[in-house]
Amino acid sequence: MKATVLVRPKPGILDPQGEAVESSLRQLGFSVGDAHVGRVVDLEVAESDPAAARAEIEQMCRQLLTNPLIESYEIELQT
Amino acid sequence: MSDARPRIAVVTFPGSNDDRDALLALEQLGAIGVPVWHGDEQLPEVAAVVLPGGFSYGDYLRCGAIARFSPAMKAVAAFAAEGGPVLGICNGFQILCEAGLLPGALRPNASLAFICRDVVLRVERADTPFTAGCTPGQRMTIPIKHGEGCWFADVDLAADLEANGQIVLRYEDNPNGSIADVAGVCNAYGNVMGLMPHPEHAVDPLVGSGSTDGALILGGLVEAARARSGAPAAAAAG
Numbered sequence A: 001m002k003a004t005v006l007v008r009p010k011p012g013i014l015d016p017q018g019e020a021v022e023s024s025l026r027q028l029g030f031s032v033g034d035a036h037v038g039r040v041v042d043l044e045v046a047e048s049d050p051a052a053a054r055a056e057i058e059q060m061c062r063q064l065l066t067n068p069l070i071e072s073y074e075i076e077l078q079t
Numbered sequence B: 001m002s003d004a005r006p007r008i009a010v011v012t013f014p015g016s017n018d019d020r021d022a023l024l025a026l027e028q029l030g031a032i033g034v035p036v037w038h039g040d041e042q043l044p045e046v047a048a049v050v051l052p053g054g055f056s057y058g059d060y061l062r063c064g065a066i067a068r069f070s071p072a073m074k075a076v077a078a079f080a081a082e083g084g085p086v087l088g089i090c091n092g093f094q095i096l097c098e099a100g101l102l103p104g105a106l107r108p109n110a111s112l113a114f115i116c117r118d119v120v121l122r123v124e125r126a127d128t129p130f131t132a133g134c135t136p137g138q139r140m141t142i143p144i145k146h147g148e149g150c151w152f153a154d155v156d157l158a159a160d161l162e163a164n165g166q167i168v169l170r171y172e173d174n175p176n177g178s179i180a181d182v183a184g185v186c187n188a189y190g191n192v193m194g195l196m197p198h199p200e201h202a203v204d205p206l207v208g209s210g211s212t213d214g215a216l217i218l219g220g221l222v223e224a225a226r227a228r229s230g231a232p233a234a235a236a237a238g
Helices: A016-027 A050-065 B019-028 B071-081 B091-098 B155-164 B214-230
Strands: A002-009 A039-044 A071-078 B007-012 B032-037 B048-051 B086-089 B105-107 B115-123 B139-146 B150-152 B167-171 B182-186 B192-195
Touching: A002 A050, A050 A071, B007 B019, B007 B214, B019 B032, B019 B214, B048 B071, B048 B091, B048 B214, B071 B086, B086 B091, B086 B214, B091 B105, B091 B192, B115 B182, B139 B214, B150 B182, B167 B192
Parallel strands: B007 B032, B007 B048, B048 B086, B086 B192
Antiparallel strands: A002 A039, A002 A071, B105 B150, B115 B139, B115 B167, B167 B182, B182 B192
């Protein structure tokens, strides 16, 4: 089963990448605010049961893919 | 009895690049530097451990996030749990935070720039193995060289650490946006410390700006290792 993990900096965390992107977009004439830069992890797990796959990926998020102190995550399963 | 030259491990990860500098500095300060490969599951007979700077595993995912799972890190965690002194420098600090052996996390510098220059540090605590040669409030000049040295802790964690006295070193002039100007923190027991500045680059006056203030921190580690070498194996350091 294929899945995508979206990793975002938690609200309130200093996000200089987001700020740099936002200021560049503004310089290009776009009216934007609150830009944040996170990370996308695409992966394929052997598990085919969606609930079990989600549980397994949550474990991956806690152990390696995210640092819970500074990042939140969202899991999208492609069923 | 106490070893004249205590043995101190320096763990090399793929991508470490200050491991030899750390070994050389420890030798200059009277220790025997013992190189340890990250794949080693056991530490050799040593009285202290240094995790050096660099870019372990290419800094992929997050700095230190992959290195923390190296076989050697299990041994380092066990060594720390027994009270053994462990010092993480720069990437070593990042690894210790990711491993949960130190509080907080390191984020990209507020400026997004890689910063390489001397900074002035203020010693907040002189009762750790790493700062025993200092006095509280003492200023030290030690170089930094990092892109992700912005230490972060949320409000509650930062307050806890302040209350517990776990903030050991602060920047006089914050270079990277770290919370509360933190340059170095220790664990609750005080036997594990991490800092972004590089004491190993401020030991030999021929290197860098000529400051030898790094010898205060690494020399403290050498002394702690010496004391530990002479102590019965069962005695855990505070």
